[in-house]
Amino acid sequence: MFEIKRRKSHQVKIGDRLIGGDAPVLVQSMTNTPTEDPDLTAQQVKELYDAGSEIVRITVNTKEAAKAVPHIVEKLHGMGVDVPLVGDFHYNGHLLLREFPDCARALAKYRINPGNVGRGEKHDTNFKSMIDAALQFDKPVRIGVNWGSLDQELLARMMDENATLSNPKDAHAVLIDAIIESAIASAKTAETYGMPADRIIISAKVSEVPDLISVYTELAAKCEYALHLGLTEAGMGMKGISYSASALSILLAKGIGDTIRVSLTPEPGADRCEEVRVCQSILQALGIRSFTPQVTACPGCGRTTSTVFQSLAKEIEVHLAANRKVWVERFPGVESLKVAVMGCIVNGPGESKHADIGISLPGTGEEPRAPVYVDGRHVKTLEGPTLARDFIQLVEGYVHEKYGGKVASEV
Helix, strand or coil, X not given: CCCCCCCCCCCEEECCEEECCCCCCEEEEECCCCCCCHHHHHHHHHHHHHHCCCEEEXXXXXXXXXXXXXXXXXXXXXXXXXXXXXXXXXXXXXXXXXXXXXXXXHCCEEEECHHHCCCHHHHHHHHHHHHHXXXXXXXXXXXXXXXXXXXXXXXXXXXXXXXXXXCCCCHHHHHHHHHHHHHHHHHHHHHHCCCCHHHEEEEEECCCHXXXXXXXXXXXXXXCCEEEECCCCCEEHHHHHHHHHHHHHHHHHCCCCCEECCCEECCCCCCCCHHHHHHHHHHHHCCCCXXXXXXXXXXXCCCCCCCHHHHHHHHXXXXXXXXXXXXXXXXXXXXXXXXXXXXXXXXXXXXHHHCCEEEECCCCCCCCCEEEEECCEEEEEECCCCHHHHHHHHHHXXXXXXXXXXXXXXX
Protein backbone atom coordinates (compact mmCIF):
# COMPACT_ATOMS: atom_id res chain seq x y z
CA MET A 1 0.00 0.00 0.00
CA PHE A 2 1.27 3.47 -0.92
CA GLU A 3 2.40 5.31 2.21
CA ILE A 4 3.27 8.97 2.42
CA LYS A 5 6.15 9.89 4.70
CA ARG A 6 5.91 13.47 5.89
CA ARG A 7 9.01 15.64 5.78
CA LYS A 8 10.50 16.70 9.09
CA SER A 9 9.30 20.14 10.12
CA HIS A 10 8.84 22.34 13.16
CA GLN A 11 5.41 22.13 14.79
CA VAL A 12 3.58 25.43 15.15
CA LYS A 13 0.65 26.08 17.46
CA ILE A 14 -2.12 28.36 16.18
CA GLY A 15 -5.04 28.69 18.54
CA ASP A 16 -5.76 25.15 19.68
CA ARG A 17 -4.50 23.63 16.43
CA LEU A 18 -1.08 22.30 15.51
CA ILE A 19 0.62 22.80 12.15
CA GLY A 20 3.57 20.74 10.95
CA GLY A 21 5.47 17.87 12.49
CA ASP A 22 3.18 14.85 12.75
CA ALA A 23 0.01 16.97 12.98
CA PRO A 24 -2.65 16.46 10.28
CA VAL A 25 -2.41 18.54 7.11
CA LEU A 26 -4.91 21.35 7.75
CA VAL A 27 -7.35 22.98 5.33
CA GLN A 28 -7.25 26.76 5.05
CA SER A 29 -9.53 29.24 3.31
CA MET A 30 -9.95 32.99 3.00
CA THR A 31 -12.94 35.30 3.09
CA ASN A 32 -13.77 37.67 0.25
CA THR A 33 -16.02 39.96 2.26
CA PRO A 34 -15.10 43.51 3.32
CA THR A 35 -13.58 42.99 6.76
CA GLU A 36 -14.98 46.40 7.75
CA ASP A 37 -18.38 44.66 7.84
CA PRO A 38 -18.13 42.38 10.89
CA ASP A 39 -21.57 40.80 10.39
CA LEU A 40 -20.93 39.82 6.78
CA THR A 41 -17.39 38.64 7.47
CA ALA A 42 -18.33 36.62 10.55
CA GLN A 43 -21.12 34.94 8.59
CA GLN A 44 -18.78 33.90 5.80
CA VAL A 45 -16.18 32.66 8.29
CA LYS A 46 -18.91 30.52 9.84
CA GLU A 47 -19.87 29.14 6.44
CA LEU A 48 -16.25 28.24 5.69
CA TYR A 49 -15.88 26.70 9.15
CA ASP A 50 -19.07 24.67 8.73
CA ALA A 51 -17.75 23.42 5.38
CA GLY A 52 -14.61 22.17 7.14
CA SER A 53 -12.08 25.01 6.99
CA GLU A 54 -9.73 24.68 9.95
CA ILE A 55 -8.02 28.06 9.56
CA VAL A 56 -9.57 31.15 7.97
CA ARG A 57 -7.68 34.19 6.72
CA ILE A 58 -9.23 37.66 6.53
CA THR A 59 -7.97 40.84 4.88
CA VAL A 60 -6.79 43.54 7.29
CA ASN A 61 -5.97 46.46 5.05
CA THR A 62 -7.57 49.56 6.60
CA LYS A 63 -8.08 51.11 10.02
CA GLU A 64 -11.76 50.23 9.79
CA ALA A 65 -10.91 46.59 9.07
CA ALA A 66 -8.50 46.48 12.02
CA LYS A 67 -11.17 47.97 14.30
CA ALA A 68 -13.66 45.33 13.12
CA VAL A 69 -11.47 42.29 13.87
CA PRO A 70 -12.27 42.03 17.62
CA HIS A 71 -15.99 42.34 16.82
CA ILE A 72 -15.71 39.56 14.24
CA VAL A 73 -14.06 37.28 16.79
CA GLU A 74 -16.73 38.15 19.35
CA LYS A 75 -19.52 37.36 16.88
CA LEU A 76 -17.89 34.05 15.97
CA HIS A 77 -17.70 33.04 19.62
CA GLY A 78 -21.38 33.91 19.95
CA MET A 79 -22.14 31.54 17.04
CA GLY A 80 -20.09 28.75 18.58
CA VAL A 81 -17.37 29.04 15.91
CA ASP A 82 -13.89 28.34 17.23
CA VAL A 83 -11.60 28.73 14.25
CA PRO A 84 -8.23 30.55 14.18
CA LEU A 85 -8.41 33.83 12.26
CA VAL A 86 -5.33 34.91 10.33
CA GLY A 87 -4.81 38.56 9.51
CA ASP A 88 -3.59 39.17 5.96
CA PHE A 89 -1.34 42.24 5.99
CA HIS A 90 0.24 44.16 3.11
CA TYR A 91 1.94 47.58 2.97
CA ASN A 92 0.56 48.98 6.25
CA GLY A 93 0.53 45.96 8.56
CA HIS A 94 3.24 47.45 10.77
CA LEU A 95 1.04 50.49 11.37
CA LEU A 96 -2.21 48.61 11.94
CA LEU A 97 -0.70 46.14 14.40
CA ARG A 98 0.83 48.99 16.38
CA GLU A 99 -2.20 51.31 16.32
CA PHE A 100 -4.83 48.64 17.00
CA PRO A 101 -3.59 46.30 19.73
CA ASP A 102 -7.07 44.78 20.14
CA CYS A 103 -6.83 43.61 16.52
CA ALA A 104 -3.32 42.24 17.07
CA ARG A 105 -4.52 40.43 20.19
CA ALA A 106 -7.68 38.98 18.60
CA LEU A 107 -5.99 37.41 15.58
CA ALA A 108 -4.50 33.92 15.89
CA LYS A 109 -1.71 34.47 13.33
CA TYR A 110 -0.29 37.21 11.12
CA ARG A 111 0.44 36.74 7.43
CA ILE A 112 3.38 38.93 6.40
CA ASN A 113 4.41 39.43 2.77
CA PRO A 114 8.10 40.45 2.78
CA GLY A 115 7.67 41.96 -0.68
CA ASN A 116 5.09 44.44 0.59
CA VAL A 117 6.56 45.84 3.80
CA GLY A 118 8.50 48.76 2.32
CA ARG A 119 11.72 49.53 0.46
CA GLY A 120 15.30 50.01 1.62
CA GLU A 121 15.74 50.72 5.32
CA LYS A 122 11.96 50.90 5.79
CA HIS A 123 11.71 47.26 4.70
CA ASP A 124 13.71 45.99 7.65
CA THR A 125 12.16 48.42 10.12
CA ASN A 126 8.60 47.61 9.10
CA PHE A 127 9.24 43.87 9.00
CA LYS A 128 10.77 43.99 12.50
CA SER A 129 7.79 45.98 13.76
CA MET A 130 5.43 43.20 12.67
CA ILE A 131 7.59 40.49 14.19
CA ASP A 132 7.76 42.53 17.41
CA ALA A 133 3.95 42.65 17.49
CA ALA A 134 3.77 38.88 17.02
CA LEU A 135 6.20 38.42 19.91
CA GLN A 136 4.33 40.87 22.11
CA PHE A 137 0.99 39.13 21.60
CA ASP A 138 2.43 35.61 21.43
CA LYS A 139 1.29 34.94 17.86
CA PRO A 140 2.85 32.79 15.12
CA VAL A 141 3.48 34.27 11.69
CA ARG A 142 3.27 33.08 8.12
CA ILE A 143 5.89 34.65 5.93
CA GLY A 144 4.14 34.47 2.60
CA VAL A 145 6.15 35.21 -0.53
CA ASN A 146 4.22 35.66 -3.77
CA TRP A 147 5.79 35.99 -7.19
CA GLY A 148 3.30 38.73 -8.02
CA SER A 149 4.65 40.89 -5.20
CA LEU A 150 8.23 39.75 -4.83
CA ASP A 151 10.82 41.99 -3.16
CA GLN A 152 12.07 43.86 -6.23
CA GLU A 153 15.33 44.95 -4.62
CA LEU A 154 16.19 41.33 -3.83
CA LEU A 155 15.24 40.24 -7.34
CA ALA A 156 17.31 43.03 -8.95
CA ARG A 157 20.34 42.11 -6.86
CA MET A 158 20.08 38.44 -7.75
CA MET A 159 19.63 39.30 -11.44
CA ASP A 160 22.77 41.44 -11.33
CA GLU A 161 24.76 38.70 -9.59
CA ASN A 162 23.53 36.15 -12.11
CA ALA A 163 24.60 38.34 -15.01
CA THR A 164 28.23 38.21 -13.81
CA LEU A 165 28.37 34.41 -13.91
CA SER A 166 30.22 32.62 -16.70
CA ASN A 167 27.14 30.47 -17.26
CA PRO A 168 24.17 32.59 -16.13
CA LYS A 169 20.70 31.18 -15.61
CA ASP A 170 17.72 32.46 -17.57
CA ALA A 171 15.59 35.17 -15.98
CA HIS A 172 12.78 32.80 -14.98
CA ALA A 173 15.18 30.51 -13.10
CA VAL A 174 16.56 33.53 -11.21
CA LEU A 175 12.99 34.54 -10.34
CA ILE A 176 12.34 31.11 -8.85
CA ASP A 177 15.60 31.31 -6.87
CA ALA A 178 14.60 34.76 -5.60
CA ILE A 179 11.25 33.46 -4.34
CA ILE A 180 12.98 30.73 -2.35
CA GLU A 181 15.67 33.10 -1.09
CA SER A 182 13.08 35.67 0.03
CA ALA A 183 11.10 33.10 2.02
CA ILE A 184 14.04 31.51 3.81
CA ALA A 185 16.01 34.72 4.37
CA SER A 186 12.93 36.48 5.78
CA ALA A 187 12.28 33.59 8.16
CA LYS A 188 15.90 33.61 9.30
CA THR A 189 15.71 37.37 9.83
CA ALA A 190 12.56 36.90 11.94
CA GLU A 191 14.54 34.45 14.08
CA THR A 192 17.25 37.07 14.65
CA TYR A 193 14.50 39.36 15.98
CA GLY A 194 13.54 36.71 18.52
CA MET A 195 10.84 34.73 16.72
CA PRO A 196 11.36 31.00 17.39
CA ALA A 197 11.47 28.67 14.39
CA ASP A 198 8.46 26.79 15.76
CA ARG A 199 6.36 29.95 15.45
CA ILE A 200 7.10 30.46 11.76
CA ILE A 201 5.29 29.07 8.72
CA ILE A 202 6.42 29.96 5.23
CA SER A 203 4.79 29.90 1.83
CA ALA A 204 6.07 30.72 -1.63
CA LYS A 205 3.21 30.95 -4.07
CA VAL A 206 3.30 30.98 -7.86
CA SER A 207 0.55 30.33 -10.39
CA GLU A 208 2.16 27.67 -12.60
CA VAL A 209 2.11 24.01 -11.56
CA PRO A 210 5.72 23.03 -12.50
CA ASP A 211 7.08 26.15 -10.79
CA LEU A 212 5.15 25.46 -7.58
CA ILE A 213 6.48 21.91 -7.47
CA SER A 214 10.04 23.12 -8.03
CA VAL A 215 9.81 25.89 -5.43
CA TYR A 216 8.40 23.73 -2.65
CA THR A 217 10.62 20.75 -3.38
CA GLU A 218 13.64 23.00 -2.92
CA LEU A 219 12.16 24.75 0.12
CA ALA A 220 11.51 21.39 1.76
CA ALA A 221 15.14 20.38 1.18
CA LYS A 222 16.57 23.65 2.50
CA CYS A 223 14.59 24.25 5.70
CA GLU A 224 12.46 22.69 8.43
CA TYR A 225 9.89 25.47 8.70
CA ALA A 226 6.26 24.37 8.44
CA LEU A 227 5.03 24.93 4.88
CA HIS A 228 1.71 26.27 3.60
CA LEU A 229 0.89 25.10 0.05
CA GLY A 230 -1.23 26.64 -2.64
CA LEU A 231 -1.18 28.04 -6.13
CA THR A 232 -1.77 31.76 -6.15
CA GLU A 233 -4.64 32.83 -8.37
CA ALA A 234 -5.43 29.24 -9.34
CA GLY A 235 -8.32 30.38 -11.53
CA MET A 236 -11.98 29.58 -11.98
CA GLY A 237 -13.88 26.32 -12.13
CA MET A 238 -12.29 23.29 -13.72
CA LYS A 239 -9.00 25.04 -14.47
CA GLY A 240 -8.50 26.17 -10.90
CA ILE A 241 -9.46 22.78 -9.49
CA SER A 242 -7.35 20.71 -11.88
CA TYR A 243 -4.26 22.92 -11.58
CA SER A 244 -4.47 22.97 -7.78
CA ALA A 245 -5.09 19.24 -7.54
CA SER A 246 -2.14 18.50 -9.85
CA ALA A 247 0.35 20.67 -7.96
CA LEU A 248 -0.76 19.91 -4.42
CA SER A 249 -1.12 16.18 -4.99
CA ILE A 250 2.44 15.82 -6.26
CA LEU A 251 3.85 17.77 -3.31
CA LEU A 252 1.66 16.10 -0.69
CA ALA A 253 2.60 12.68 -2.07
CA LYS A 254 6.23 13.64 -1.43
CA GLY A 255 5.33 14.43 2.18
CA ILE A 256 5.62 18.19 1.57
CA GLY A 257 2.98 20.50 2.99
CA ASP A 258 1.49 21.16 6.42
CA THR A 259 -1.47 23.35 5.48
CA ILE A 260 -3.13 23.81 2.09
CA ARG A 261 -5.46 26.23 0.34
CA VAL A 262 -7.06 26.06 -3.09
CA SER A 263 -7.39 29.69 -4.22
CA LEU A 264 -10.38 29.33 -6.53
CA THR A 265 -11.94 32.34 -8.20
CA PRO A 266 -15.65 31.81 -7.53
CA GLU A 267 -18.35 32.46 -10.10
CA PRO A 268 -20.27 35.66 -9.32
CA GLY A 269 -22.46 34.95 -6.32
CA ALA A 270 -21.18 31.37 -6.06
CA ASP A 271 -20.44 29.44 -2.89
CA ARG A 272 -17.08 30.46 -1.39
CA CYS A 273 -16.89 27.09 0.38
CA GLU A 274 -16.03 25.23 -2.83
CA GLU A 275 -12.34 25.86 -2.16
CA VAL A 276 -12.67 24.04 1.18
CA ARG A 277 -14.32 21.02 -0.40
CA VAL A 278 -11.64 20.79 -3.08
CA CYS A 279 -8.91 20.77 -0.41
CA GLN A 280 -10.70 18.02 1.45
CA SER A 281 -11.14 16.02 -1.74
CA ILE A 282 -7.41 16.23 -2.55
CA LEU A 283 -6.41 15.05 0.92
CA GLN A 284 -8.98 12.26 0.87
CA ALA A 285 -8.01 11.09 -2.62
CA LEU A 286 -4.41 10.68 -1.43
CA GLY A 287 -5.49 8.79 1.68
CA ILE A 288 -4.00 11.50 3.92
CA ARG A 289 -7.25 12.37 5.70
CA SER A 290 -10.93 11.44 5.42
CA PHE A 291 -13.66 14.07 5.58
CA THR A 292 -16.82 12.68 4.05
CA PRO A 293 -18.28 9.38 2.83
CA GLN A 294 -17.39 8.68 -0.81
CA VAL A 295 -19.38 7.24 -3.70
CA THR A 296 -17.68 5.11 -6.36
CA ALA A 297 -19.87 5.20 -9.46
CA CYS A 298 -19.69 3.53 -12.85
CA PRO A 299 -18.91 5.99 -15.69
CA GLY A 300 -21.28 4.20 -18.05
CA CYS A 301 -20.76 2.57 -21.46
CA GLY A 302 -22.73 0.78 -24.16
CA ARG A 303 -23.79 -1.82 -21.59
CA THR A 304 -25.51 0.84 -19.47
CA THR A 305 -27.96 2.60 -21.75
CA SER A 306 -30.30 2.97 -18.77
CA THR A 307 -29.62 6.04 -16.63
CA VAL A 308 -30.83 4.37 -13.43
CA PHE A 309 -27.32 4.02 -11.99
CA GLN A 310 -26.54 7.67 -12.78
CA SER A 311 -29.68 8.85 -11.00
CA LEU A 312 -29.00 6.61 -8.03
CA ALA A 313 -25.36 7.70 -7.76
CA LYS A 314 -26.49 11.35 -7.76
CA GLU A 315 -29.18 10.63 -5.20
CA ILE A 316 -26.66 8.90 -2.93
CA GLU A 317 -24.16 11.77 -3.30
CA VAL A 318 -26.84 14.30 -2.32
CA HIS A 319 -27.95 12.16 0.61
CA LEU A 320 -24.39 11.75 1.92
CA ALA A 321 -23.68 15.47 1.56
CA ALA A 322 -26.89 16.41 3.36
CA ASN A 323 -26.11 14.10 6.27
CA ARG A 324 -22.32 14.54 6.43
CA LYS A 325 -22.15 17.05 9.28
CA VAL A 326 -24.63 15.20 11.51
CA TRP A 327 -23.11 11.81 10.71
CA VAL A 328 -19.54 12.92 11.42
CA GLU A 329 -20.62 14.26 14.82
CA ARG A 330 -22.74 11.22 15.74
CA PHE A 331 -20.79 8.41 14.10
CA PRO A 332 -17.00 8.66 14.46
CA GLY A 333 -15.25 7.10 11.48
CA VAL A 334 -18.16 7.51 9.05
CA GLU A 335 -16.06 9.94 7.00
CA SER A 336 -14.19 6.89 5.64
CA LEU A 337 -17.39 5.19 4.42
CA LYS A 338 -17.23 3.97 0.80
CA VAL A 339 -20.40 3.38 -1.19
CA ALA A 340 -20.38 1.83 -4.69
CA VAL A 341 -23.10 2.38 -7.28
CA MET A 342 -22.27 0.32 -10.36
CA GLY A 343 -24.00 -0.06 -13.70
CA CYS A 344 -23.61 -3.63 -15.00
CA ILE A 345 -22.28 -7.13 -14.30
CA VAL A 346 -18.76 -6.53 -15.70
CA ASN A 347 -17.33 -4.64 -12.70
CA GLY A 348 -20.47 -4.16 -10.64
CA PRO A 349 -20.26 -7.10 -8.22
CA GLY A 350 -16.49 -6.86 -7.79
CA GLU A 351 -16.44 -3.11 -7.20
CA SER A 352 -19.40 -3.40 -4.82
CA LYS A 353 -17.55 -6.02 -2.80
CA HIS A 354 -14.57 -3.69 -2.40
CA ALA A 355 -16.81 -0.94 -0.97
CA ASP A 356 -18.32 -0.92 2.53
CA ILE A 357 -21.74 -1.14 0.92
CA GLY A 358 -22.42 -1.35 -2.80
CA ILE A 359 -25.08 -2.09 -5.36
CA SER A 360 -24.65 -3.61 -8.82
CA LEU A 361 -27.44 -2.41 -11.08
CA PRO A 362 -28.48 -4.32 -14.20
CA GLY A 363 -26.98 -3.34 -17.51
CA THR A 364 -28.71 -3.46 -20.89
CA GLY A 365 -30.30 -6.87 -21.42
CA GLU A 366 -29.52 -8.09 -17.91
CA GLU A 367 -32.12 -9.40 -15.49
CA PRO A 368 -33.69 -6.34 -13.76
CA ARG A 369 -32.34 -7.20 -10.32
CA ALA A 370 -29.67 -5.43 -8.26
CA PRO A 371 -27.56 -7.38 -5.74
CA VAL A 372 -26.38 -5.42 -2.68
CA TYR A 373 -23.07 -6.21 -0.97
CA VAL A 374 -22.15 -5.29 2.61
CA ASP A 375 -18.53 -5.66 3.74
CA GLY A 376 -17.88 -7.91 0.73
CA ARG A 377 -20.88 -10.20 1.23
CA HIS A 378 -24.05 -10.40 -0.82
CA VAL A 379 -26.86 -9.60 1.64
CA LYS A 380 -29.88 -8.68 -0.47
CA THR A 381 -31.17 -8.21 -4.01
CA LEU A 382 -33.32 -5.19 -4.81
CA GLU A 383 -35.70 -4.58 -7.69
CA GLY A 384 -38.75 -2.58 -8.65
CA PRO A 385 -39.68 1.12 -8.53
CA THR A 386 -38.54 1.62 -4.90
CA LEU A 387 -35.02 0.34 -5.58
CA ALA A 388 -33.32 3.72 -4.98
CA ARG A 389 -35.21 4.41 -1.78
CA ASP A 390 -34.58 0.88 -0.53
CA PHE A 391 -30.83 1.16 -1.13
CA ILE A 392 -30.64 4.53 0.65
CA GLN A 393 -32.38 2.92 3.64
CA LEU A 394 -29.77 0.16 3.61
CA VAL A 395 -27.01 2.78 3.59
CA GLU A 396 -28.68 4.56 6.53
CA GLY A 397 -28.92 1.26 8.41
CA TYR A 398 -25.29 0.43 7.69
CA VAL A 399 -24.11 3.81 9.01
CA HIS A 400 -26.14 3.53 12.21
CA GLU A 401 -25.11 -0.04 12.87
CA LYS A 402 -21.45 0.00 11.92
CA TYR A 403 -20.50 3.45 13.18
CA GLY A 404 -23.07 3.60 15.96
CA GLY A 405 -21.48 0.70 17.82
CA LYS A 406 -23.78 -2.08 16.57
CA VAL A 407 -22.95 -5.11 14.45
CA ALA A 408 -22.93 -4.36 10.71
CA SER A 409 -23.98 -7.90 9.81
CA GLU A 410 -27.45 -7.15 11.15
CA VAL A 411 -28.20 -4.92 8.14
